Amino acid sequence: MRAAVIVFPGSNCDRDMAVALKAAGADVTMVWHKDANLPDVDLVAVPGGFSFGDYLRCGAIAAQSPICKSVVAHVERGGYALGVCNGFQVLTETGLLPGALMRNAGLKFICKTVGLNVVTSDNAFTEGYSAGDTVDFPVAHHDGNYTIDADGLARLHGEDRVAFTYCDNPNGSIDDIAGILSENRRVLGMMPHPERAVDNGHGGTDGQALFRGLLGQLTNA
């Protein structure tokens, strides 16, 4: 599987993402935000961090960068994309995923490991888990309070597009939502960091199944 990790000024989980993808067996290329063209890849990963200093809104400036036009085109062609933390914010700002991430309800930056429920395994990202599994991933965000209008929320639930929910909601997200899928189930956006849970040194390896599952699915595709 070939993967590209997008790097914005202010990205700080780009190397972690690349390490996690490589550990699972992917061939990874780092792509700077000013590059207009993506290499020929199966997966685009939009990493966490504080792209453009979170100016205006988290992810808003990054979503307008040259590379994001190529990311949108990649997804429209049926390509896979994974957005984690700031990457999730960027994907909502591009319109590839519905809803928005607002300031945490408690207003504090939250940095800790949280329990998540795997809500669906019917997609390439979470097929390595079973629906109903509980996993522990770190979160580190100030703006992870997911919101969406009532119709959009009903669609997410009705189409089985909520991938992860928080066991104990840390940020006020509607219906405890931690991660969602696109309509074609090939784009996953999530606030928690699976790439920070892939090595014993991380204190947990629950994220390995996500990357290994993805590799298995996309390599056979």
Add this chain to the structure above:
Amino acid sequence: MKARVHVMLKDGVLDPQGAAVQHALGSLGFDGVESVRQGKVIELDLADGTSEDTIAQMCEKLLANMVIESYRVEVL
């Protein structure tokens, strides 16, 4: 020409920062603050003759996130 863009969370979108400001005003002894909404003001210095339609596009493409925010333009 100058334009001032006011960006606010839409009605019905919970505003945790506004709620915190309201609480803080209450703590300072200001009674009767029934609600606080916090937004942002963006001032644009524009080429003369920039159309309102163009400014609206700026707002909808970048300055406001139309999923959660609304905007109002004041041409100065």
